[in-house]
Amino acid sequence: xxxxxxxxxxxxxxxxxxxxxxxxxxxxxxxxxxxxxxxxxxxxxxxxxxxxxxxxxxxxxxxxxxxxxxxxxxxxxxxxxxxxxxxxxxxxxxxxxxxxxxxxxxxxxxxxxxxxxxxxxxxxxxxxxxxxxxxxxxxxxxxxxxxxxxxxxxxxxxxxxxxxxxxxxxxxxxxxxxxxxxxxxxxxxxxxxxxxxxxxxxxxxxxxxxxxxxxxxxxxxxxxxxxxxxxxxxxxxxxxxxxxxxxxxxxxxxxxxxxxx
Numbered sequence: 648x649x650x651x652x653x654x655x656x657x658x659x660x661x662x663x664x665x666x667x668x669x670x671x672x673x674x675x676x677x678x679x680x681x682x683x684x685x686x687x688x689x690x691x692x693x694x695x696x697x698x699x700x701x702x703x704x705x706x707x708x709x710x711x712x713x714x715x716x717x718x719x720x721x722x723x724x725x726x727x728x729x730x731x732x733x734x735x736x737x738x739x740x741x742x743x744x745x746x747x748x749x750x751x752x753x754x755x756x757x758x759x760x761x762x763x764x765x766x767x768x769x770x771x772x773x774x775x776x777x778x779x780x781x782x783x784x785x786x787x788x789x790x791x792x793x794x795x796x797x798x799x800x801x802x803x804x805x806x807x808x809x810x811x812x813x814x815x816x817x818x819x820x821x822x823x824x825x826x827x828x829x830x831x832x833x834x835x836x837x838x839x840x841x842x843x844x845x846x847x848x849x850x851x852x853x854x855x856x857x858x859x860x861x862x863x864x865x866x867x868x869x870x871x872x873x874x875x876x877x878x879x880x881x882x883x884x885x886x887x888x889x890x891x892x893x894x895x896x897x898x899x900x901x902x903x904x905x906x907x908x
Contacts, residue, residue, distance in 0.1 A: 655768030656738075660715040662705040662723025664691050665888035666742045669763045670719050671696045672891075673772050680713055683723060689852075692884040692892045707731055717766070721888070740766040745889025748784070748814050748897075756780065756891055780891045784818065787901045794844035794904055797824040797833070797872060801851055803863025805833045811889050812849070819900035821845065838868040846876045847900060850883035879903035 659678050661670040664685035671682065671693040679700055686697035703709050705723040710732070718732045721742040729739045742763055746754040757777045764773020796816050798805050806812045808828040816823050824843040825834060863869055885896040 656717035656766075658714065658716040659767070660703060660710050660713055660718050661686070662710070662718060662720040662728065664688065665721035665890075666719045666723060667691060667697060668693050668888055668890050668892070669742055669760070670767070671700070672776065673760075673764050673769045674767045675769075676700075678767070680715055690850075690883045690887040692887075692890070694884070707735075711735060711737070719763070719766075745811060748811065748818060748893055756889065756893065759889075760891055776891055780894055783894050783898065787819065787898060788905075792904075793820060793822040795824045796821040796845040796847050796900070796904075797838075797843040797876075798847045798849060799833055799864060799869065799873070800849050801862065801864055803833050803865070803869065804830055806830050811893070812886070815893060815897050816847065816900060818897045819904065821900060821904060833863045833866075833869050835863060835866050835868045838872060843872065843876065845904060846872050846878045847881055848873060848878055849881040849886055849896075851880060852882055877903070877906065 655678065657678050658680045659670060659674055660680050661667045661682040663683050667682045667686040668691065670679060671686065681701045681703040682697055683705060684702045685691060686700065686702065687694045691697065703713060705728070707724070707728075710718065715737055717738050717740055719740045719742065720728060721744070724731075729741060732739050740763065743754055743759050745756055745759055748756050757780065760773050760777050760780070764770050764776070798812050798816065805825045806829065807823060807825040810830065813823050827834075864873070879900055881896050881899060885892055
């Protein structure tokens with residue numbers, strides 16, 4: 648698919664809220680036929696732009712009746728959705744999973760923005776978004792002290808290496824309190840004798856009730872860090888999908904780290 652105006656898709660349907668973010672940001676409004684029902688939820692970064700856009704469930708029959716000329720998806724419709732729509736004669740633009748904020752790899756935010764913009768016939772708009780993302784990233788005045796930072800969610804989950812949240816902390820000039828790679832429960836025993844310099848509290852603004860009586864975030868050690876330590880609150884909409892809007896969280900972390908300097 649080229650980016651020429653004559654071949655620009657004009658009946659785009661987005662199947663999930665990760666795909667919604669890219670479609671709402673990069674496509675013209677008249678190109679968009681429908682987005683997913685989650686596009687207006689609190690965890691959607693582009694929720695304001697989605698307010699006036701029709702929605703459709705990611706059910707094949709509901710989508711096909713709209714006669715789209717392009718389906719955009721990240722995970723919407725299930726694992727067989729892409730093959731099904733392509734058999735039905737509808738092109739599918741797959742939004743890749745982001746594993747890195749920047750760099751030269753195939754799953755970096757700039758690479759995915761570029762690929763989706765090209766597929767939407769909005770190459771120039773994608774280039775402008777990438778430039779803004781990279782300029783803002785380069786402009787961050789990272790804290791040279793590398794403060795130890797505990798990332799924590801209402802469900803009591805944290806992350807070590809090999810995650811986008813880990814990269815986000817490093818980009819802000821911080822070090823990750825958790826040394827174990829991947830996603831896992833907050834190390835409560837470690838908190839008893841070694842406290843982080845900062846707490847990055849993610850998704851605590853969400854209206855949905857994530858924590859429960861068994862959540863590690865309700866343990867006294869975790870509650871102490873959330874209430875008594877230097878805390879930086881991160882909007883869940885910055886983090887729910889890997890996208891250019893991760894820069895909002897990186898900037899908040901870098902700025903918050905300077906509060907007591």
